[in-house]
Amino acid sequence: MLAALRTVIRRDLLLAMRNKSDAANTLLFFVIVSSLFPLGVGPEPALLRTIAPGVVWVAALLASMLALARLFAADYADGTLEQLALAPQPLAAFVAAKILAHWLVSGLPLVLIAPLLGLQFDLSGTALLTLMASLLIGTPVLSLLGAVGAALTLGLRASGVLVPLIVLPLTVPVLVFGAGAVEAASSGLGAQAHLSLLGAFLLISAALSPWAAAVGIRIALE
Amino acid sequence: MLEARELEATRGSATLFRGIGFALRPGALLRVTGANGSGKTSLLRVLCGLAAPSAGEVRWNGTDVRALREDYWKQLAYVGHANALKDELTAAENLEIACALAGLDAAPARVQAAIARFGLAGRERLPVKLLSQGQRRRAALARLALSEALPLWILDEPFSALDADAVERVQSAAGEHLARGGMIVLTTHQEARIEARSATDINLGDGRTEARPSH
Numbered sequence: 556m557l558a559a560l561r562t563v564i565r566r567d568l569l570l571a572m573r574n575k576s577d578a579a580n581t582l583l584f585f586v587i588v589s590s591l592f593p594l595g596v597g598p599e600p601a602l603l604r605t606i607a608p609g610v611v612w613v614a615a616l617l618a619s620m621l622a623l624a625r626l627f628a629a630d631y632a633d634g635t636l637e638q639l640a641l642a643p644q645p646l647a648a649f650v651a652a653k654i655l656a657h658w659l660v661s662g663l664p665l666v667l668i669a670p671l672l673g674l675q676f677d678l679s680g681t682a683l684l685t686l687m688a689s690l691l692i693g694t695p696v697l698s699l700l701g702a703v704g705a706a707l708t709l710g711l712r713a714s715g716v717l718v719p720l721i722v723l724p725l726t727v728p729v730l731v732f733g734a735g736a737v738e739a740a741s742s743g744l745g746a747q748a749h750l751s752l753l754g755a756f757l758l759i760s761a762a763l764s765p766w767a768a769a770v771g772i773r774i775a776l777e
Numbered sequence: 778m779l780e781a782r783e784l785e786a787t788r789g790s791a792t793l794f795r796g797i798g799f800a801l802r803p804g805a806l807l808r809v810t811g812a813n814g815s816g817k818t819s820l821l822r823v824l825c826g827l828a829a830p831s832a833g834e835v836r837w838n839g840t841d842v843r844a845l846r847e848d849y850w851k852q853l854a855y856v857g858h859a860n861a862l863k864d865e866l867t868a869a870e871n872l873e874i875a876c877a878l879a880g881l882d883a884a885p886a887r888v889q890a891a892i893a894r895f896g897l898a899g900r901e902r903l904p905v906k907l908l909s910q911g912q913r914r915r916a917a918l919a920r921l922a923l924s925e926a927l928p929l930w931i932l933d934e935p936f937s938a939l940d941a942d943a944v945e946r947v948q949s950a951a952g953e954h955l956a957r958g959g960m961i962v963l964t965t966h967q968e969a970r971i972e973a974r975s976a977t978d979i980n981l982g983d984g985r986t987e988a989r990p991s992h
Contacts, residue, residue, distance in 0.1 A: 558877060559880065562874055562877040562878055563878070566874050569870075573865035573866070573904075574865055633859055633861060633862065633863065634857050634858070634860060634861035635861045635863065637827065637855070637857050637859070637861065638855070638857075638875065638878065638879075639878065640827060641825060641826075641827065641850045641855050642847075642850060642878045642879060642880075643847050643880050645847065776828075777827065
C-alpha cells in the first residue's frame with residue numbers, strides 16, 4: 556500500500572515539475588497580494604507591524620484557495636480518478652497522498668517565502684519565525700479542509716467559485732489562531748498556546764478530511 | 778464468476794435499462810451492444826462497482842461487489858471511456874504508474890513489451906499530449922498487456938479511435954486472456970472477432986440476451 560501511495564505522491568510532484576506554472580501562480584499571487592498592502596496603507600512602521608500577521612495569513616489563505624480547484628479536477632477529467640477509485644487500496648489513502656503532494660507544491664513554498672514578505676512589514680526576528688511556524692502548521696490544514704470542498708464540488712460547473720465559498724468559512728479558526736500566534740509573539744506573550752491549537756486542528760483535519768473527501772469523490776463518480 | 782441479477786439503472790426519471798441479468802464464467806466473453814444513450818457505459822460502471830444500480834445486484838463469486846469493494850477491485854482491470862493518461866507524462870511513465878496503483882508488476886522490460894505489443898514502440902518517450910487520439914487509446918489499452926493476472930477485464934468501447942491494426946492487437950490480447958481463463962465484458966459497436974469458449978451478447982435496447990457461437 557505504501558508503494559502505491561508513494562507512486563501517487565511521486566506522480567503529482569512529477570506533474571507539477573512538468574507544469575511549473577500552476578505552482579508558480581499560487582506563489583506569485585501570495586507575493587503580490589501581500590505586497591500590495593504596504594503600498595496601499597502607506598509606510599507607517601507601527602501600522603504595518605500591526606496588520607502584518609493578518610495580511611500575510613489572509614493572502615496565504617486566498618493563495619491556497621487558488622490552487623484547490625485543480626486538486627482533483629484534472630484527475631476527474633482524464634479518468635485517473637476512476638482508476639484510483641477502483642484500485643485495491645482505500646481511496647481515502649490516495650486522497651491523503653494527493654493532499655500531501657498538493658501541499659508540498661502549493662503550501663510549502665508559501666511557508667518558505669513568508670519571512671521575506673514579513674520583512675516588508677518590519678516584523679521582528681521572533682515574529683518572522685513564529686509566522687513561518689504558524690504557516691507550517693496551518694497551511695496543511697487549509698489543504699486538508701480544501702480537499703473536502705474540492706471533492707464536493709467535483710464536476711460542477713461553478714466549482715472554481717464554490718470551493719472558496721465552502722472552504723473559507725471553515726478556515727476561520729485557522730486564520731484566527733495563525734495570525735494570533737504572530738501577534739502574541741511580537742507582543743512578547745509567547746505563541747505556544749496558539750501553535751498548539753493549530754497543531755490540534757492539523758491532527759483532527761488530517762484524521763477526518765481524507766475520508767470525507769473520498770466520500771465526496773465517490774459521490775461525484777457515481 | 779461475475780453474476781448480475783435484475784439490474785436496473787435510471788438517469789433522472791428515465792429508465793436506461795431494467796431486468797439485465799447474466800452469469801459470466803471463466804473464459805467467457807460478454808458483449809454489450811445498444812444504441813447511443815442506451816446505458817452501456819452506465820451498465821459497465823455498475824458492474825465495476827463505481828455506481829450503484831437502482832435495482833438488482835452484481836455478485837463476484839457469490840458476494841455483492843458493493844460489499845467486497847477493494848477485494849473485488851484488486852481482481853478487476855477497467856478501461857473506461859476516458860483514457861486515464863496524464864498528458865505531460867510519457868506512455869511508459871503512464872503505464873508504470875497505472876500498474877503501481879493497481880498492484881501489478883511494472884518492471885521496465887514488461888512495460889516496454891506492453892508498449893511494443895500495442896504498436897507504440899519508438900514513441901514511448903514522447904509525452905502523451907504529442908500522440909494522436911488513436912495512439913493514446915493504444916497507450917491506455919497497453920495496460921491490458923500487463924494485467925494478465927487480473928481475472929476480470931471490463932472495457933468500455935475499447936475499439937473507439939483505433940485503426941484496423943490496433944483492433945487486431947486488442948482482439949488478440951483479449952483472446953489470450955479468455956484462453957487462460959479470464960473474463961471480459963466489453964461494449965462495442967463493431968463486430969469483435971475474439972476467440973472465446975463462450976460468448977454472449979446483451980442488447981440494451983431490447984434487453985435480450987443471446988448466446989453467440991464462438992468464432
